[in-house]
Amino acid sequence: MHARNIFSKGKPTISFEFFPPKTSEAKENLFTTILDLESIQPAFVSVTYGAGGSTRELTHDLVLRLKKQTSLDPVPHLTCVGHTEAEIDVILQRYAEAGVSNILALRGDPPRDRSDYDHTRDTFPQAADLVRFIKKFTGHSDPRGFGIGVAGFPEGHPSTPNRLLEMDYLKQKVDAGADYICTQLFFENRDFYDFRERCDLAGISVPIVAGIMPVTSLSSMKRMAELAGGARYPARLLKALQRAGDSPEAVRQIGLHYATEQCADLLDNSVAGIHLYTLNQSTATREICQRLGITK
Numbered sequence: 001m002h003a004r005n006i007f008s009k010g011k012p013t014i015s016f017e018f019f020p021p022k023t024s025e026a027k028e029n030l031f032t033t034i035l036d037l038e039s040i041q042p043a044f045v046s047v048t049y050g051a052g053g054s055t056r057e058l059t060h061d062l063v064l065r066l067k068k069q070t071s072l073d074p075v076p077h078l079t080c081v082g083h084t085e086a087e088i089d090v091i092l093q094r095y096a097e098a099g100v101s102n103i104l105a106l107r108g109d110p111p112r113d114r115s116d117y118d119h120t121r122d123t124f125p126q127a128a129d130l131v132r133f134i135k136k137f138t139g140h141s142d143p144r145g146f147g148i149g150v151a152g153f154p155e156g157h158p159s160t161p162n163r164l165l166e167m168d169y170l171k172q173k174v175d176a177g178a179d180y181i182c183t184q185l186f187f188e189n190r191d192f193y194d195f196r197e198r199c200d201l202a203g204i205s206v207p208i209v210a211g212i213m214p215v216t217s218l219s220s221m222k223r224m225a226e227l228a229g230g231a232r233y234p235a236r237l238l239k240a241l242q243r244a245g246d247s248p249e250a251v252r253q254i255g256l257h258y259a260t261e262q263c264a265d266l267l268d269n270s271v272a273g274i275h276l277y278t279l280n281q282s283t284a285t286r287e288i289c290q291r292l293g294i295t296k
């Protein structure tokens with residue numbers, strides 16, 4: 001379903017994010033996870049695109065499998081890094097033929113071993129350029145073309161310390177044709193509300209979906225701090241985790257409780273949608289949905 005239709009229903013969406021695994025065993029484990037979460041009937045599920053485009057085929061294969069074997073509505077991520085116009089055109093064509101309705105358009109992380117990667121040399125230096133290109137694509141059966149999502153950063157993107165300019169850049173993505181914004185994970189709802197108000201002041205009026213990741217273990221927390229550069233862990237959460245000591249189950253319960261409270265507060269404050277970063281596991285996602293009373 002086109003993003004504009006998804007968000008026009010007037011009630012907050014629930015969506016999940018998966019990353020495409022590499023081994024056949026991990027692929028089957030993920031599919032068990034997906035089937036377990038299918039009954040919650042999320043509005044959509046998104047599938048990441050590995051850093052530097054490293055999972056191009058894996059992302060495509062998982063998206064097609066979701067289309068063919070489940071009732072879920074997959075949203076593939078697509079990134080600018082290293083891609084030519086011809087390559088993006090082929091990818092769009094394949095998704096259009098498979099009946100994919102929406103794409104999350106991102107600049108993308110650089111390849112893992114290239115921290116000095118120069119995005120300005122890419123055909124699409126910024127996500128806004130990719131949004132413009134997707135918008136011009138005419139091969140989709142929906143006359144509106146693909147629905148397009150873009151990334152937003154409630155705590156700011158680390159590469160643009162000028163927070164005023166950053167909002168101008170975000171507005172450029174929306175003006176280029178984005179239908180919704182999905183945010184980076186955050187642990188302090190005030191950051192999200194402030195971001196939403198700043199979007200409002202900048203004239204950005206598309207729905208903003210809040211990205212939430214429950215802490216399920218101290219190691220996953222450390223990994224996410226690395227991946228979601230700049231994410232702030234509030235003292236309130238850290239103190240609670242400290243009380244859990246070295247009990248993995250207590251850490252998990254605290255993480256779930258914290259994420260559930262965050263989601264409940266967001267729902268009370270008219271969030272357009274909640275996007276749960278599942279890390280390819282179903283248990284935490286299912287428990288949060290249950291605690292929120294939204295399990296089908």
Ligand SMILES: Cc1cc2nc3c(=O)[nH]c(=O)nc-3n(C[C@H](O)[C@H](O)[C@H](O)COP(=O)(O)OP(=O)(O)OC[C@H]3O[C@@H](n4cnc5c(N)ncnc54)[C@H](O)[C@@H]3O)c2cc1C
Pocket residue numbers: 047048049050051052053077078079105106107108109110125126127128150151152157158159160165166169170172173182183184185211
């Ligand atoms: C929800 C979500 C999903 C993600 N999924 C993936 C994924 O699947 N694969 C992956 O590789 N990465 C993913 N990322 C990470 C993302 O690609 C990186 O954070 C990337 O650095 C920023 O992407 P963007 O789309 O926001 O880029 P952009 O909007 O292009 O912004 C990138 C940087 O450039 C600045 N900028 C924007 N426009 C201009 C301009 N005109 N002039 C100068 N500076 C400008 C921005 O302020 C920002 O600092 C995801 C991030 C989020 C929040």
